Amino acid sequence: MEYTPEITGELKRKGCSKVMSLGDLRLYECPSSYFDEETLKIVSLVFLLEGTGRLYHAGQWADQPCWLVEAVQIFNSERARLAGERDG
Incomplete structure (x- = not known):
């Protein structure tokens, strides 16, 4: 282009x-300058959860706040989409 x-x-x-x-x-x-402070905090949290293998609250995914479950789903969906575009 x-x-x-x-x-x-x-x-x-x-x-x-x-x-x-x-x-x-x-x-x-x-x-990262395209994201507001709250979005950066959520993305950082998702990376932290992924890196440590732990959840935000004790228990399983059903015990986590809806906003967190949704954030992780969006993050994983975008990652898969970008990987698909990259891998062709």
């Missing part, structure tokens, strides 16, 4: 340099 001359000019004027690419999407700032 090629940029129009207008977009190329704007990127040069702003002194932007590409940080990373996600497929055809080019990012010119850290992707």
Whole structure:
């Protein structure tokens, strides 16, 4: 995908340099800057739970708050979608 001359000019004027690419999407700032503080906390919590193999509250998944179960499901769904796009 090629940029129009207008977009190329704007990127040069702003002194932007590409940080990373996600497929055809080019990012010119850290992707975490797109998330608000609450979302970053939830993503960090999901990584923590995954890394430790523990749950937020004692018990099993049925004992966890609905917001947490939903957050983990969304996270895993997005991860699977991105892996599918990457693997083709």
